[in-house]
Amino acid sequence: MKYILSIDQGTTSTRAIIFDKHSNIVAMASEEITQIYPQPGWVEHNPNQIWVSVLAVMARVLLEANLKPEDIKAVGITNQRETTVVWDRKTGQPVHNAIVWQSRQTSDICDTLNKQGYGPLFKSKTGLLIDAYFSGTKVKWILDHVPGARKKADNGDLMFGTIDTWIIYKMTGETVHVTDYTNASRTLLFNIHELKWDTEILDILGIPASMLPTVKSSSEIVGYSTPHHFFGVKVPIAGIAGDQQAALFGQNCFETGMVKNTYGTGCFMLMNTGYQPIISEHGLLTTIAWGIDHKVTYALEGSVFVAGSAVQWLRDGVKLIQSASETEALATSLSSNEGVYVVPAFVGLGTPYWDSDARGAIFGLTRGTSKAHFARGVLEAICYQSMAVLRAMEEDTKLPIKSFKVDGGATVNRFLMQFQADILNLRVEQPKVLETTALGAAYLAGLATGYWSSTDEIQSSWQLKEAYLPQMSESTRKQLIHGWQVAVKAAQTFKLK
Numbered sequence: 001m002k003y004i005l006s007i008d009q010g011t012t013s014t015r016a017i018i019f020d021k022h023s024n025i026v027a028m029a030s031e032e033i034t035q036i037y038p039q040p041g042w043v044e045h046n047p048n049q050i051w052v053s054v055l056a057v058m059a060r061v062l063l064e065a066n067l068k069p070e071d072i073k074a075v076g077i078t079n080q081r082e083t084t085v086v087w088d089r090k091t092g093q094p095v096h097n098a099i100v101w102q103s104r105q106t107s108d109i110c111d112t113l114n115k116q117g118y119g120p121l122f123k124s125k126t127g128l129l130i131d132a133y134f135s136g137t138k139v140k141w142i143l144d145h146v147p148g149a150r151k152k153a154d155n156g157d158l159m160f161g162t163i164d165t166w167i168i169y170k171m172t173g174e175t176v177h178v179t180d181y182t183n184a185s186r187t188l189l190f191n192i193h194e195l196k197w198d199t200e201i202l203d204i205l206g207i208p209a210s211m212l213p214t215v216k217s218s219s220e221i222v223g224y225s226t227p228h229h230f231f232g233v234k235v236p237i238a239g240i241a242g243d244q245q246a247a248l249f250g251q252n253c254f255e256t257g258m259v260k261n262t263y264g265t266g267c268f269m270l271m272n273t274g275y276q277p278i279i280s281e282h283g284l285l286t287t288i289a290w291g292i293d294h295k296v297t298y299a300l301e302g303s304v305f306v307a308g309s310a311v312q313w314l315r316d317g318v319k320l321i322q323s324a325s326e327t328e329a330l331a332t333s334l335s336s337n338e339g340v341y342v343v344p345a346f347v348g349l350g351t352p353y354w355d356s357d358a359r360g361a362i363f364g365l366t367r368g369t370s371k372a373h374f375a376r377g378v379l380e381a382i383c384y385q386s387m388a389v390l391r392a393m394e395e396d397t398k399l400p401i402k403s404f405k406v407d408g409g410a411t412v413n414r415f416l417m418q419f420q421a422d423i424l425n426l427r428v429e430q431p432k433v434l435e436t437t438a439l440g441a442a443y444l445a446g447l448a449t450g451y452w453s454s455t456d457e458i459q460s461s462w463q464l465k466e467a468y469l470p471q472m473s474e475s476t477r478k479q480l481i482h483g484w485q486v487a488v489k490a491a492q493t494f495k496l497k
């Protein structure tokens with residue numbers, strides 16, 4: 001019997017997971033990644049540490065599963081998106097740390113580009129906003145700031161990659177320089193309509209095309225590990241996708257109108273919008289869901305910046321609780337929010353509000369307000385914010401929501417899931433395998449190598465753990481949503497400058 005090994009290189013850790021043909025997890029290994037904060041607002045990783053962590057978790061997961069390297073049919077790779085590595089073609093060594101997606105060090109470059117009026121051009125070509133989040137300005141920053149980098153780049157001596165590209169380059173003995181459609185679509189350099197690197201944008205940012213990887217399908221053999229890097233065996237690397245897109249695939253959102261929402265530090269929501277890109281009028285990003293057999297499926301994406309991190313704030317900031325799981329009992333100890341709303345706009349508000357100056361607020365306090373109201377308010381806020389993203393998707397696409405599937409660490413909270421179903425008035429589906437990101441990459445690799453024959457076969461092994469059904473009356477739902485909208489508006493009007 002053969003297995004698929006997925007590498008999930010995330011912001012805080014690198015994981016390797018082995019799956020069997022029935023989508024079961026056979027074994028898992030993970031390793032933390034050091035967060036480097038050179039200046040306030042900057043976040044970097046050491047690319048060599050990332051690569052070593054990949055080697056380590058691959059070895060440990062095989063050991064854990066008691067499998068031989070020969071038992072692995074194919075490897076799938078999924079990764080934190082947008083994070084940028086630039087390295088020297090001759091030495092294979094990075095010229096700078098990886099600049100992480102969260103890092104704001106290129107916000108000045110973005111401000112300038114926005115002031116120059118480039119926003120609409122970039123959006124129409126890439127589906128994205130000009131923001132420090134995406135890779136393009138990070139590459140420019142490295143070329144502008146690392147001594148000698150620009151000259152080397154002009155001579156064709158530098159290579160750029162997102163984390164998938166970097167891992168594959170290393171795994172193939174520094175021979176293969178590729179990425180896939182999903183990761184390319186997060187760089188701000190890729191034309192999502194023409195499906196090629198955009199020369200006009202490259203010129204504006206001063207990035208030579210010679211640095212860029214070849215863009216491949218998300219499900220095809222892009223190369224083989226050198227035996228040296230996979231314990232004596234040559235194994236095909238057959239699936240690549242950015243982590244949110246991999247989760248969409250792992251959740252089997254194969255049809256238009258299917259949505260997944262991941263509840264972690266923040267929430268990432270993606271909706272399959274089919275074969276045509278939809279440019280949002282409500283602050284959503286247009287992105288590539290996957291490309292298979294050179295046919296591309298698109299998605300709309302929206303994010304809630306503060307979700308589980310507001311629960312962490314209850315625990316570590318105001319110290320009202322000792323563990324995240326306490327919030328569930330606290331929230332259910334009340335029969336309603338009793339008019340208390342928490343707006344956790346700690347870093348501004350994302351989709352569809354887009355108000356970076358907004359700050360958090362709590363409304364409706366009375367002498368009877370207790371920590372239960374705070375806990376309930378925080379959990380409710382995650383659901384109201386997710387609702388706002390979903391409503392934006394509905395308005396942009398005019399599509400009915402075919403399914404709403406959830407994953408991520410906070411989905412263990414049953415109050416949260418039930419309240420989400422109630423507020424959306426929608427069935428909320430939680431899968432048995434919550435490692436949907438790694439599973440998505442495994443599916444992509446397995447499809448390319450005949451391990452699974454089709455998405456139909458995959459669908460037959462996808463298992464539902466629990467479906468939360470809406471139970472709230474229409475009038476209560478309306479009243480609660482109205483309260484939230486008033487609270488958000490009030491939070492947005494509180495500006496000290």
Ligand SMILES: Nc1ncnc2c1ncn2[C@@H]1O[C@H](COP(=O)(O)OP(=O)(O)O)[C@@H](O)[C@H]1O
Nearest residue numbers: 263264265308309311312324325408409410413
């Ligand atoms: N029982 C719970 N109730 C509410 N939130 C929770 C619970 N357990 C974990 N969380 C939140 O989920 C987040 C962790 O989820 P995870 O998917 O691991 O996040 P990430 O991948 O973003 O690090 C944390 O922010 C934590 O506060």
Ligand SMILES: O=P(O)(O)OC[C@H](O)CO
Nearest residue numbers: 010011080081101243244
């Ligand atoms: O590493 P994660 O799971 O926090 O995901 C990061 C996202 O891909 C950033 O866009």
